Amino acid sequence: MADTSKTVLMMGNPNVGKSALFNRLTGGDAVVSNYPGTTVDYTKGVLIESGQEYEVIDAPGTYSLEARDAAEGVAVRLISENPDATVLIVLDATRVERGLYLALEVIERGCPVIIALNMIDAARDRQIAVDARMLQKILGAPVVPTSATGGEGIRNLAETIRKAQKADIANVRARADGRFDEPARSGGCAECGRCGGC
Amino acid sequence: MKRLSELEYGESGFIREIRASQYELNRLGIRMKKQVKMSTRQPIKGPVVVVVDDMEVAMGLDTAEGVVIETEGHEGS
Amino acid sequence: MALPVQERWDLVDAIARKTVTTGTHRQTLGDVLGDLTVRPLTGISVAVAVLYAFWSIFSSFAGALVTDGFMVKAFDNYWLPWLQEVWPDPASIHYFLFVGDPLAENCFEAFGMLTSGLFVSIGVVLPAVLIFYLMMTVLEDSGYLPRLAVLMDTVFHRIGLHGYAIVPAILGLGCNVPAVTATRVLETRKQRFIMMSLLAIFIPCGAQIGVMLEVIPETVGWVMLYLVIGFGIFGFVLDRIIPGSNPEILIDVPPYHWPLWDNVAKKLMNRTKSFLKDAVPFVLFGVLIVNVLYLAGIIGALADLLEPLFVIWFGVPKETVGPLVAAFLRKDLAVAQLSAIAMTPYQMITSVVLVSIYFPCVATFVVMLREGWKELAAAVAVLVATVFIYGGLIHAVGILMGVA
Numbered sequence: 001m002a003d004t005s006k007t008v009l010m011m012g013n014p015n016v017g018k019s020a021l022f023n024r025l026t027g028g029d030a031v032v033s034n035y036p037g038t039t040v041d042y043t044k045g046v047l048i049e050s051g052q053e054y055e056v057i058d059a060p061g062t063y064s065l066e067a068r069d070a071a072e073g074v075a076v077r078l079i080s081e082n083p084d085a086t087v088l089i090v091l092d093a094t095r096v097e098r099g100l101y102l103a104l105e106v107i108e109r110g111c112p113v114i115i116a117l118n119m120i121d122a123a124r125d126r127q128i129a130v131d132a133r134m135l136q137k138i139l140g141a142p143v144v145p146t147s148a149t150g151g152e153g154i155r156n157l158a159e160t161i162r163k164a165q166k167a168d169i170a171n172v173r174a175r176a177d178g179r180f181d182e183p184a185r186s187g188g189c190a191e192c193g194r195c196g197g198c
Numbered sequence: 199m200k201r202l203s204e205l206e207y208g209e210s211g212f213i214r215e216i217r218a219s220q221y222e223l224n225r226l227g228i229r230m231k232k233q234v235k236m237s238t239r240q241p242i243k244g245p246v247v248v249v250v251d252d253m254e255v256a257m258g259l260d261t262a263e264g265v266v267i268e269t270e271g272h273e274g275s
Numbered sequence: 276m277a278l279p280v281q282e283r284w285d286l287v288d289a290i291a292r293k294t295v296t297t298g299t300h301r302q303t304l305g306d307v308l309g310d311l312t313v314r315p316l317t318g319i320s321v322a323v324a325v326l327y328a329f330w331s332i333f334s335s336f337a338g339a340l341v342t343d344g345f346m347v348k349a350f351d352n353y354w355l356p357w358l359q360e361v362w363p364d365p366a367s368i369h370y371f372l373f374v375g376d377p378l379a380e381n382c383f384e385a386f387g388m389l390t391s392g393l394f395v396s397i398g399v400v401l402p403a404v405l406i407f408y409l410m411m412t413v414l415e416d417s418g419y420l421p422r423l424a425v426l427m428d429t430v431f432h433r434i435g436l437h438g439y440a441i442v443p444a445i446l447g448l449g450c451n452v453p454a455v456t457a458t459r460v461l462e463t464r465k466q467r468f469i470m471m472s473l474l475a476i477f478i479p480c481g482a483q484i485g486v487m488l489e490v491i492p493e494t495v496g497w498v499m500l501y502l503v504i505g506f507g508i509f510g511f512v513l514d515r516i517i518p519g520s521n522p523e524i525l526i527d528v529p530p531y532h533w534p535l536w537d538n539v540a541k542k543l544m545n546r547t548k549s550f551l552k553d554a555v556p557f558v559l560f561g562v563l564i565v566n567v568l569y570l571a572g573i574i575g576a577l578a579d580l581l582e583p584l585f586v587i588w589f590g591v592p593k594e595t596v597g598p599l600v601a602a603f604l605r606k607d608l609a610v611a612q613l614s615a616i617a618m619t620p621y622q623m624i625t626s627v628v629l630v631s632i633y634f635p636c637v638a639t640f641v642v643m644l645r646e647g648w649k650e651l652a653a654a655v656a657v658l659v660a661t662v663f664i665y666g667g668l669i670h671a672v673g674i675l676m677g678v679a
Contacts, residue, residue: 237310240315244429253528254528256438256524256525260523
């Protein structure tokens, strides 16, 4: 928190409104459209929040960290090149599952994350309810409902960036199974046996 | 059991097996046990559009042939 | 630590079960439209209607309304006579460079930097790109492009691409520069290479189409037809020559939503700004360079050198060499120049097609280089072969039809 400038990398599935959110956060000019793959290169902008300067990077949309096309390749390269960055994961509230896959991959890499539950207005229109608090509890990282097109939750998101958290995937799994109060133990790790001694 | 490519308009079913491009399909929400509904099939070996979790996904015919569906009949299209 | 893929999906499901509840979803108008526009029967009719509307609004607004109705009058009746009057010394070099032909009666023929240069960029191309970008933004923001991609997939599949190649193709009709970068939506190097080559060769940019509509309105349809046919033929050939795989289409089809006015306005502003900043100086500078090359006798020498190729093989006058040089800087400029050369209508079609398919403009060239120099080198080789073969082919077709 004492660093002079921090990097915030925006990651998420294609067409979930990353660029629109980026423009809201930074006043930037990223091109926004309604088709997957609008952003094929990255755009940088600056956000100043509570005296802290953030360099925000809008990455091309990707479904996972294993790139399928060149645009996804750019996104994956960005996360490797910015190992200290806070990752702002943008989920589409109307299709949380797909975005969660990428979110878990990012969490597994050990990046501090914050989650924007974007298109929350579209989800409401479609009668889809997402329990942001529960999601926050399970992931162990802040979750902020937003609507980049409507402007909802943007301030809150900007203020919450500094609270980004690294999460431990074993704990995420424990909490997803309903075991909330058990603190993380190394024993939980040995149980799965696949983590290679983390 | 039918291939996804063989579903009629508006016919739906559950995914029982994904033979090819599983990884790519998974990323777009086409996963085991998911319910899918055929939305459209393009003529002359064109792509198909299916609905999964209320979202439309377009895929090539060969890809759709590799997805096995347990059908459950029509749901008025 | 990293989970295996399946476990990660299981965890996703577990989290989703605990956090997401879906109510009963009512079908909206957007959903119904979404269905209709992607079904073969209704979808193809809608696509034809959309593209036709796109084209007719584009040509009537840009060509007839703004350019003919206002710009031509303003430039030919006021700007040109005024410049010819106040600029000193009609016989001088600077007069030739900036004002051009002292006897010219319109801004196309004068060919000075401040006459033709300004007229082409501001009078003809600016209204064209404005209206083009406005319509393209509506297509982009509504969510129609992925549906168009589904409908076009069958066609694109035959040339080694898939439907989503429609995205760079349509962007390319605006400007090839962002379109080259947009080829990244395609999965394999082979697909990107095919698309990039076809883009650079066969897709004319909005600026060029704008000028074509203005100077050769009666034959622009033929030029477009030749370009579309060329796109098909050479795509088919490239698909068979180039090694690599052609993955099928696999995309999300997002629901429709209304374009947000703010976003449309913002995009339009940015695109217009970058046109004024990047393209206009290129046009002005292009006129200047071409004029200097004329004065230095270089274009004349080049024209004499290439005369056999042009006259015998392509069947066009040797004077078209000059515009081809200009085409490297800006295609719109080159087409404007061609219109001032005396030719038969078929020669005009041939030479405009040649200008389109011959070398990408310098800006496109630079972004192609950024995507990889090997690709660029290969694309240039493809291009040279294509220009030679297709140019000759068009000439041959003209001979067979008895019009060349």
